Amino acid sequence: MFTPREKDTVKYYTSDALTGAPHAFSTRAGGVSAPPRDTLNLGRADCDPRAAENFRRFTAAFGADAASLVFAKQAHGDGVATVTPEHRGSGFAYPAERECDALITGSPGLTLTVFWADCAPVLLYDARAGAAGAAHAGWRGAALDTAGKTARALAALSGGGTGGINAAVGPCIGMCCFETDADVPEAFIRAFGQSDMRPYIEPSGGGRFRVDLAGIVEWQLRRAGVGLVDRAGLCTCCRDGEFFSHRRMGERRGSQAACIAVL
Numbered sequence: 001m002f003t004p005r006e007k008d009t010v011k012y013y014t015s016d017a018l019t020g021a022p023h024a025f026s027t028r029a030g031g032v033s034a035p036p037r038d039t040l041n042l043g044r045a046d047c048d049p050r051a052a053e054n055f056r057r058f059t060a061a062f063g064a065d066a067a068s069l070v071f072a073k074q075a076h077g078d079g080v081a082t083v084t085p086e087h088r089g090s091g092f093a094y095p096a097e098r099e100c101d102a103l104i105t106g107s108p109g110l111t112l113t114v115f116w117a118d119c120a121p122v123l124l125y126d127a128r129a130g131a132a133g134a135a136h137a138g139w140r141g142a143a144l145d146t147a148g149k150t151a152r153a154l155a156a157l158s159g160g161g162t163g164g165i166n167a168a169v170g171p172c173i174g175m176c177c178f179e180t181d182a183d184v185p186e187a188f189i190r191a192f193g194q195s196d197m198r199p200y201i202e203p204s205g206g207g208r209f210r211v212d213l214a215g216i217v218e219w220q221l222r223r224a225g226v227g228l229v230d231r232a233g234l235c236t237c238c239r240d241g242e243f244f245s246h247r248r249m250g251e252r253r254g255s256q257a258a259c260i261a262v263l
Contacts, residue, residue, distance in 0.1 A: 002168070002232045006030075010040065010061035011242075015168035017230035021125045021132055022111075023260040024062035025170040025232070027242050031057060033254060041244070041254030042115065048254070055092065055257075059111065064261040066092065068111040074136050075099040078144035080153045083110055102135035102150040104157055111261040117244040118173040118236050120217045121258035122147050124226070126165045129158030132260045133165075137217050139180075143187040147217045148224040162225035169221070170258050171243055174235030175202070175212040178247075185209045188216060 001016045002025075010030030014023060031040030031054040041048050042055060052066075059066045070083050071091025079100035083090075085107050090096045092113075103112040104124075112134040114121050119138035126132070135141075135150040147167075155162040185201040188211070200212040200219070214231055221229045236243040236256075244253040 002230065002234070007061040008057065010057050012058070012062060013170065013232060014062070015123070015230045017166040017168045017228050018123055018125045018260065020127050021260050021262065022063040023123055024058065025121060025258045026058055026256045028244060028254070029242070030061070036249065036252045037254035042257035043255035052092075058257065059259070062259070064111045064259060068109055068261065069113055069259070070103060070110055071096050071113050072101060072103050072134070072136060073097070073099045074101050074115060076138050076140040077101050078141060078146045078149055080104060080150050082157060083107065083112060085109065101137070101141050101146055102133060102153070104131065104133040104150065104154045105262055106131040106157055108262050111259050113257050113259045115255045115257055116170075116172065117246045117253050117255050120172040120213050121170040121256070122150065122167060122217060122221070123170070123258055123260045124151060124154055124165050124167045125260065126154060126158045126160060128164050129160055130262060131158040132262050134258060134260055139184050139187070139211065139213060142213060142216050142220070143191050145191065145220050148220040151221055151224040151226050163227045165226050166228040166230070167221050167226045168230040169214050169217050169232065171232045171234035171236050171239070172214050173237045173245070173247060174214070175210050177235055177237035178211050178213055179204055179208050180211055182207060182209065184211055
């Protein structure tokens with residue numbers, strides 16, 4: 001179950017599946033950014049000089065240290081990078097160098113971070129090993145099974161099976177709003193087969209299709225053997241007053257962040 005929370009005007013969501021690890025999926029509320037990225041824009045500082053202050057407020061709200069942040073340098077791919085203490089502050093205090101769309105770590109004192117504004121953010125936690133992961137899955141990344149690959153990589157890092165991992169799929173664009181041309185469903189069908197994808201793709205007329213991105217990501221995690229998968233079920237495009245949505249706002253939008261800390 002996802003729970004909305006608020007501290008010092010910062011509003012965010014947590015998942016019961018990740019109990020024991022400080023974590024949060026951000027919303028638009030509680031920051032200092034000006035319109036149209038008002039107010040808790042957690043995008044890159046070169047796009048919004050107030051993003052650093054927003055991150056300090058956001059991490060304080062859910063019990064992490066901004067200095068411990070590690071960002072993924074996202075590329076809409078399936079790269080998974082292992083994070084160690086030497087990467088502390090990467091992307092926040094200094095530029096991130098490695099392109100990847102997922103981070104994993106078994107090292108304490110780090111807060112893994114991915115960004116989204118309609119794509120699917122995924123946080124993972126292995127309580128037995130004290131290991132965590134964070135993945136960003138847009139449709140291109142989902143067609144590459146980024147979430148499943150992250151779960152398998154985290155299991156390999158922790159030395160246990162994927163059955164000991166819990167995962168949470170955060171708010172993202174819903175099937176209600178994710179209408180696409182044929183190239184998107186065709187990418188999923190090529191990768192995973194028509195029978196497995198049938199529940200997540202619906203024709204909408206005129207050669208267009210509706211795609212359940214969160215449903216596909218959840219299916220990938222379950223296929224990988226993840227023990228528990230929680231799903232927010234919140235559409236960022238429908239709820240654009242609460243979340244930044246690329247489909248609604250285009251390049252004028254801000255970014256949410258999903259973070260998980262290893263203590």
